[in-house]
């Protein structure tokens with residue numbers, strides 16, 4: 024029997040207690056143990072950002088963190104962003120600006136953009152590109168994503 | 183990609199960390215995990231035990247006492263880069279940490295982990311060498327301090343003993359008429375430094391170089407301090423700095439299909455000059 028440890032992680036405001044093998048990565052904990060498959064696995068080598076979630080509000084590549092490192096912390100995944108059936112402004116604006124094609128990068132891109140706007144409510148193009156540098160998109164060419172983040176910043180400011 | 187199985191121990195103090203290491207000599211500290219986990223996934227390392235020091239409060243925080251900045255080893259790259267204390271006292275280090283990886287990496291990767299890992303393509307090491315920083319190391323028998331330019335011994339090898347932990351980094355805060363800068367040529371795919379140049383320049387009242395220190399990362403197996411004695415008493419300008427850097431030597435330069443040894447040394451000269459001139463400009467401002 025492989026060794027297991029018990030961790031307690033609050034994901035999208037709901038607390039989960041699970042026994043995991045110490046080597047379990049946060050992304051596999053979210054996808055396989057909790058069934059939250061909105062966070063994707065692209066490279067699994069810390070490079071693509073498809074697995075990006077928020078841990079205590081900070082953008083985090085969930086393939087590069089042990090689930091044990093998230094023990095006692097609060098995680099936000101793409102499943103937790105919409106409120107009462109209304110998409111988050113970043114999601115809404117990616118849709119309007121056609122910042123989504125195949126969608127593989129999208130959940131990670133959204134969480135990275137949410138963290139970026141939390142820190143920099145009215146970012147420049149350069150700040151958006153720098154903030155999303157760890158998130159690769161093979162489809163859109165990024166321009167529409169940058170437009171969407173600007174629009175989301177305006178929508179959030181108008182709230 | 184799963185790491186090989188290991189046991190996991192979380193410690194709450196430096197004393198506990200050292201005790202856990204004594205109990206598990208084949209154990210490894212886990213700080214942010216952003217160098218260790220990629221290595222574990224590739225099974226380049228298979229430690230039996232991970233000792234998670236990530237929540238040890240006494241290893242956190244950035245303070246200034248007198249003219250010394252004290253940066254806890256668990257300070258993340260993001261915390262260092264966005265610290266007013268570091269931006270004011272050691273701008274080159276804030277710039278180096280701001281250029282590490284991407285936002286998510288900077289949220290988890292720590293200064294102590296970066297130094298212990300000793301990747302030759304890392305950004306903070308040359309900044310710490312140029313700034314004249316020293317590392318505070320602790321074992322169960324006591325503390326010692328190692329100057330940043332003595333800490334790195336070879337690719338991924340350091341002066342850290344197998345029973346020691348890095349507790350903090352101490353950086354002398356820049357004094358009057360002193361400017362500093364860190365410039366980087368990132369690898370287009372990995373983002374790590376193909377060459378990083380860190381400079382600290384102090385001018386006298388007449389704008390001449392009182393002291394100048396330059397360190398180059400990414401080119402040799404360890405960060406290299408460049409001798410700039412020729413510049414002392416000179417007003418720093420392009421021709422003089424270029425002359426001083428014309429025949430810099432870096433032992434055992436790295437070479438790969440993206441950047442040959444010759445190219446890296448050229449980069450060191452160009453980025454070294456730009457970093458020096460930028461630091462000098464900031465020394466006046």
Ligand SMILES: Cc1cc2nc3c(=O)[nH]c(=O)nc-3n(C[C@H](O)[C@H](O)[C@H](O)COP(=O)(O)OP(=O)(O)OC[C@H]3O[C@@H](n4cnc5c(N)ncnc54)[C@H](O)[C@@H]3O)c2cc1C
Pocket residue numbers: 068069070087210211212213214215216217218219220255256281282283284287290291292293294295296297298299303304305306342346347348349372373374375
């Ligand atoms: C996608 C990606 C891009 C990156 N790009 C860059 C870059 O551009 N420039 C750059 O400089 N770095 C880069 N890094 C590396 C980053 O800086 C790492 O976070 C850092 O090198 C390691 O810090 P950590 O806290 O994650 O250490 P860990 O991975 O937890 O540990 C690394 C090693 O240090 C040891 N260790 C950790 N803390 C201590 C301590 N206090 N005392 C003694 N030993 C200790 C561990 O046992 C381990 O051997 C990148 C990393 C990733 C994943």
Ligand code: FES
Pocket residue numbers: 063064065066067068069070071072073074075084085086087
């Ligand atoms: S899957 Fe985590 S960065 Fe690519």
Ligand code: FES
Pocket residue numbers: 122123124125126127128129159160161162163
């Ligand atoms: S939409 Fe396809 S990878 Fe970004």
